[in-house]
Amino acid sequence: MSETETQIPSYKPRIVALVCNWCTYTAADLAGTSRLSYPAEIRMVRLMCTGMIDQKYILKAFLDGADGVFIGGCHPGDCHYLDGNLKAERRIGGTRNLIEQFGFYPERLKLQWIGASEGPEFQHHMTEFVERIVAMGPSQVRDRMIL
Amino acid sequence: MTMYTVNQTGETASSTVTRLLKDLLGRNIADAVLVSAENPWSRLPMPTVFTDSANMDRVVPLAPSTSVSFARQASLLVRGPAGKTVVLVLKPCEIRAFIELAKLNQCSLESAILVSMDCPGRLENGDYVALAAEVQNLGEAFPSDLSFQEKLTVTCASCDAFIPDSADLQICVTGMDGKLGVKAGTAKGEDIAARLNLATCEEPQNRAEALSALAGKRKERKTALFSETASTLKSIEGFQAAISRCINCYNCRSACPVCYCRECVFLTDVFVHPPELLLERAARRGSVKMPTDTTMFHMTRMSHIAHACVGCGQCTSVCPSEIPVADLFRTVAEKTQSYFDYMPGRNVLEPIPQLVARKGQSQE
Ligand code: SF4
Numbered sequence: 156m157s158e159t160e161t162q163i164p165s166y167k168p169r170i171v172a173l174v175c176n177w178c179t180y181t182a183a184d185l186a187g188t189s190r191l192s193y194p195a196e197i198r199m200v201r202l203m204c205t206g207m208i209d210q211k212y213i214l215k216a217f218l219d220g221a222d223g224v225f226i227g228g229c230h231p232g233d234c235h236y237l238d239g240n241l242k243a244e245r246r247i248g249g250t251r252n253l254i255e256q257f258g259f260y261p262e263r264l265k266l267q268w269i270g271a272s273e274g275p276e277f278q279h280h281m282t283e284f285v286e287r288i289v290a291m292g293p294s295q296v297r298d299r300m301i302l
Numbered sequence: 303m304t305m306y307t308v309n310q311t312g313e314t315a316s317s318t319v320t321r322l323l324k325d326l327l328g329r330n331i332a333d334a335v336l337v338s339a340e341n342p343w344s345r346l347p348m349p350t351v352f353t354d355s356a357n358m359d360r361v362v363p364l365a366p367s368t369s370v371s372f373a374r375q376a377s378l379l380v381r382g383p384a385g386k387t388v389v390l391v392l393k394p395c396e397i398r399a400f401i402e403l404a405k406l407n408q409c410s411l412e413s414a415i416l417v418s419m420d421c422p423g424r425l426e427n428g429d430y431v432a433l434a435a436e437v438q439n440l441g442e443a444f445p446s447d448l449s450f451q452e453k454l455t456v457t458c459a460s461c462d463a464f465i466p467d468s469a470d471l472q473i474c475v476t477g478m479d480g481k482l483g484v485k486a487g488t489a490k491g492e493d494i495a496a497r498l499n500l501a502t503c504e505e506p507q508n509r510a511e512a513l514s515a516l517a518g519k520r521k522e523r524k525t526a527l528f529s530e531t532a533s534t535l536k537s538i539e540g541f542q543a544a545i546s547r548c549i550n551c552y553n554c555r556s557a558c559p560v561c562y563c564r565e566c567v568f569l570t571d572v573f574v575h576p577p578e579l580l581l582e583r584a585a586r587r588g589s590v591k592m593p594t595d596t597t598m599f600h601m602t603r604m605s606h607i608a609h610a611c612v613g614c615g616q617c618t619s620v621c622p623s624e625i626p627v628a629d630l631f632r633t634v635a636e637k638t639q640s641y642f643d644y645m646p647g648r649n650v651l652e653p654i655p656q657l658v659a660r661k662g663q664s665q666e
């Protein structure tokens with residue numbers, strides 16, 4: 156355990172969500188218009204496909220103080236660019252393996268397929284992820300970054 | 303794999319290899335050769351291109367030196383659609399790097415004949431020059447004198463992948479009772495051996511044993527080195543401590559044979575922050591070390607190339623701050639490569655792991 160965790164009851168987690176335009180972002184929109192509320196802590200970044208997520212986006216988020224990074228993409232078979240989501244899955248798996256070696260908690264990085272019509276699922280996964288991160292407490296990475 | 307004999311009486315090992323290379327040119331099997339050669343002013347072998355065997359006097363194919371990444375230079379020479387055929391004489395790790403670059407279409411295997419050897423390892427450039435001044439024909443003396451092993455780079459001293467499994471022609475030195483052998487690692491190699499009329503021979507009994515003894519010793523050092531390095535990296539503080547002397551010169555990046563981006567993000571303005579942000583950071587964190595984003599640089603590079611790191615050690619060799627960059631990268635790379643069940647440069651047909659679309663890994 157190298158990433159010291161301290162519970163701060165009132166803490167608001169910083170969560171970055173990298174979401175695909177065609178599915179998860181649309182689902183978020185749908186959740187909004189259906190008045191399904193989801194946690195306000197999430198800072199959503201819309202991308203054209205999870206396949207364009209470079210490892211450095213994830214690293215940068217964590218090094219700059221994200222407590223969690225959520226990636227939402229199309230279900231396998233539904234990616235607009237055929238298999239960007241499956242390549243993303245490999246890349247994210249590799250990144251998780253990497254940051255684990257440096258004492259980051261891999262649970263802070265999550266990949267989830269959420270289809271365009273899945274507004275309730277979007278609400279559910281976001282709420283669950285935020286709860287997970289709140290339970291883990293704030294990441295100490297940013298405060299320990301000097302170089 | 304069949305072994306071919308190449309010795310002629312009275313020849314030294316390097317003159318045998320040089321004759322073989324000249325033969326490839328002479329018989330029009332190849333149009334050019336890229337190989338280690340000295341120049342009139344320096345004993346430090348550089349990757350050098352020859353098209354005429356008459357000019358190959360200063361060739362030192364077995365020198366325990368890789369002054370610069372040969373794979374990177376080779377990729378500049380052999381690219382685009384198959385054109386002239388070029389023999390590339392590279393150390394095993396450089397062969398693997400070249401094959402990785404071929405997977406990225408940054409060079410072409412079709413027009414290359416890959417020649418490699420049981421690797422003697424390499425010395426740092428300064429050490430090589432110093433030793434070459436004392437020892438005549440270092441390439442000959444090196445494999446037979448075990449005391450030289452002490453002079454190898456840390457990377458080579460802990461390298462257990464010194465057999466050039468993926469080369470077309472593999473020059474066998476270790477456990478050969480003072481002779482040389484050649485093995486063909488591919489159909490292309492077999493074809494060349496046939497065109498050179500090489501005679502087959504028995505593999506000496508000693509060879510397998512000699513190779514596994516050396517591999518065992520190297521592996522032991524590697525395991526110790528990696529576990530020590532892993533323990534220093536395992537926290538964000540430890541990671542920063544390991545790179546704390548880094549001056550962001552990016553030498554390690556440009557020396558890396560598998561750093562594949564045409565334009566590195568660290569050479570763009572992405573990490574040139576507005577002054578207000580730097581001041582804000584300083585206020586928040588207590589201080590800001592400049593140049594900034596050193597941790598980001600190393601982690602990003604690891605995330606991009608850990609699957610492809612062939613463990614050549616060039617990054618350590620070029621670091622002005624004497625950071626054991628290769629120890630860090632090789633340690634991380636071993637875990638990444640086992641995660642992806644991937645060995646870079648083993649086979650050109652083995653796809654780059656992040657480009658494989660495969661269902662089934664959990665979303666977690
Ligand atoms: S790392 Fe291995 S293959 Fe590369 S030069 Fe050193 S001993 Fe040879």
Ligand code: SF4
Pocket residue numbers: 547548549550551552553554555617620621622623624625627
């Ligand atoms: S060569 Fe050394 S000092 Fe230069 S960027 Fe790499 S680690 Fe830093």
Ligand code: FES
Pocket residue numbers: 175176177178203204205206228229233234235236238239240
């Ligand atoms: S288009 Fe949605 S993940 Fe590729």
